[in-house]
Amino acid sequence: MEPIRDGDVDISGAARLLADPARARMLTVLTDGRAQPAGELARAAGVTAATASEHLGKLAEQGWLAVERVGRHRYYRISLPEVVQVIEAMAVISPIEPVKSLRGSRTHRDLRLARTCYDHLAGAVGVALFDGLCDASLLDIVDGHWTAAERAHPLLDELAIAPTDLHRFGRRPPARTCLDWSERRYHLAGGLGALLLTRMLDAGWCAHAATPRAITVTTSGWAALHRTLGIDRETVTTGRPEAESA
Template identity: 45%
Template sequence: MNAQTAELGFADIAGVGELLADASRARVLMALLDGRALPASVLAAEAGVSASTASAHLSRLVAGGLLTVRPSGRHRYYRLAGPEVATVLEAVAALAPIRPVRSLRESTRAAAMRNARSCYDHLAGKLGVAVTAALLERNALTRNDGGVDTERAPEDPLAAPLHEHPYELGPAAEPIFTELGVDLDQLRSRRRPLLRFCVDWSEQQHHLGGALGAAVLIRMESADWLERHNSRRALRVTPAGTRALDRILGVGVE
């Protein structure tokens, strides 16, 4: 052990685990997994607790570094402290047992989450994987490791961003992303990495993240191709989105 390690000690994983272990706090965190900021009143409703109880939970989550808070008028808005928090939540979701569905409403909501959802700020679920696969098929993306479609490699994590990914822009990237309404030159000028990929926790395949993935989701929502479902994270394809995805990418929406 070197002197620096001795001075800094070990990461307090147990402290983070304690924050995640409470069901109400877990529901608050999952409600914020779409990357947006929400007021305490909305988060209290999401968690099914009183305003005072929600306030206590939110204070602990802020103190623990999982949330940030910003006042706006009479309200205080909370959001995840960063994409690394979203990564942890997605990974835990992949390991956690599935709760029994006790109502039609819960069943519909769970199916919607698996079908299409936001993963922090990019598209995930069955639709996210299908869009990524279509970009590969049309040579907007290429895979350089010999892998097939969006299948994860045996050494990939079960649900997490890939530190090193086997993808790059393909020869048809410019025309395909232009037709989608995404400006690659503008994205290249930003500090955020253009390409990042995650292993989708429900599909166990790769989906597109990074600056490009975020831009694709922003474009699909601004063009009214996608709309937020009742759960906020779940996304629903509109009739216009169904036509656009089929025309540009050949992605059929059930």
């Protein structure tokens, strides 16, 4: 008997899940990798709790979301990094919504400056970090792929990242490029991208902002980025109001 072979992929099915504005908004909120309660996602999407529950159920059924119960509450997070990659890729080719309020303008500014892209740093700061790592020869192209170089550097020393850490990402690539939707240039993803953001948060170089997904670079963080990689705050924030410093 001939073995049963899988058919073609149903791209339209995935597209339909993203086509609903409420689902798209909830997924976008979750792209920072953190779990959020259903009520918060409902508010972000501007829908009722019942409608949000229905949308979240469909996304969980397809394996896009993981659900965790804490008491009477359900917390949702994106379970597949590929979902974030698709959202970011679609953001690159999507029209920008007009800003209609002071709050919307601030949110747009904060996200363009620095934000999480799942578990790594994106926005103008993320792009500057990627460029700085390349200029410092900490990232090299090998056979068309980005590979983290194993050598000492003040940035790695200050963040307590050892060259051996670059072998501990399992099957995940140490470094890969991710096209930034707001800058239209690359920022750093992969294991090293995630590790750098984690250590920068731990070291107090940056912090999660009040705006969902936004990252605030602290005064000490700007000083550290300039000291280790030559990243200049004024250059990064040129053309945009500067982020508030913690």
